[in-house]
Ligand SMILES: Cc1ncc(C[n+]2csc(CCOP(=O)(O)OP(=O)(O)O)c2C)c(N)n1
Ligand code: SF4
């Protein structure tokens with residue numbers, strides 16, 4: 520590795536959570552797995568979990584490669600066996616957070632039996648399932664979630680099988696936390712993983728994600744960007760949705776959100792409770808009594824909360840610094856030629872649209888009020904003044920709207936200030952009563 524590349528990798532915000540020495544990764548352009556891993560790494564950082572007490576387990580497949588890229592203890596195990604391996608790890612190391620990160624084929628095809636039983640037992644693990652509707656790594660075969668009519672290498676005339684609705688499967692089997700997102704919903708995904716990491720019990724997060732090379736291409740659905748656009752258009756946020764209503768049809772609506780979040784003793788807690796009932800308070804699991812284990816858990820929770828607070832404080836500080844730099848830079852950036860051209864066009868349009876006459880009703884109302892109270896000459900003057908004011912306001916509002924709509928924020932900011940005055944001047948020229956007002960350009964900048 521050249522020194523530059525090494526420096527770049529060290530400076531990456533992902534170093535510390537991802538094994539930068541293993542970059543570049545194997546995933547295809549536009550594949551959703553990368554964004555999910557990014558969300559996972561971010562969630563781990565924010566959760567306050569000690570990275571030394573975190574283990575990631577994957578099965579085989581493109582998603583299965585995640586275990587090889589994270590900078591935590593990890594196991595890239597055999598196809599369909601991620602959940603039993605994770606279960607063993609959790610039972611042997613009860614203080615460890617164990618996360619399974621695998622594909623839908625791995626988890627619910629060959630590994631389906633392990634999946635439902637871990638959910639039934641409320642095993643204390645987090646399962647993140649990358650659902651790309653296909654066996655990506657092996658050439659795009661049909662999986663248990665491929666929607667009906669979708670084409671795969673094994674269903675060239677369109678899938679005729681009935682697909683699993685994974686949130687319903689997990690919920691019915693006993694999972695205590697069930698959520699679904701798409702790889703486009705990064706913020707929700709980060710938050711959801713963070714939440715799952717901070718709770719106990721079987722937490723299942725499904726992430727709908729594009730397999731650009733096989734599923735998208737075979738079904739003529741465009742590239743990764745088209746997939747993100749599709750997710751944006753077709754995702755329907757429904758927290759608490761009945762999981763029976765979370766089916767996915769080919770290119771149909773995708774219900775997303777947190778569907779299930781309930782408390783129930785985990786597998787180990789249920790075992791403890793049973794044994795304490797039979798043996799009494801002296802019962803020791805992992806060589807500790809129940810109060811000892813509870814005290815230990817409390818201490819760990821406090822450590823996590825402190826770490827979390829420190830991470831959030833550092834992030835806030837960084838965000839404030841970034842905001843300051845951006846403000847300074849944007850104040851210095853002159854409008855580009857294209858922005859200037861765009862602004863001119865907008866101004867022209869806005870000027871044409873801006874009412875030459877102030878809204879009659881508003882003026883009449885004010886005039887009537889003034890006339891009631893003041894002698895005729897004063898009323899005339901006041902009416903002219905009001906007319907100018909209303910004219911100016913309407914023109915400025917119209918300009919602001921048009922400019923903000925057609926240009927980016929930065930351009931809009933500058934353009935609005937500069938052009939509002941011009942438009943006002945133009946409007947005023949059409950209405951002599953407003954001339955006076957037009958001399959003064961609006962001093963306020965708008966966003
Ligand atoms: C026991 C066994 N059967 C089959 C395979 C072949 N195999 C490897 S990866 C894979 C597909 C994985 O699909 P999925 O879990 O959906 O992950 P993706 O590649 O789509 O991310 C299959 C069938 C295997 N490695 N081992
Ligand atoms: S084959 Fe599909 S799932 Fe695998 S890396 Fe490429 S796009 Fe992603």
Ligand SMILES: [Mg+2]
Nearest residue numbers: 622623653655
């Ligand atoms: Mg898959």
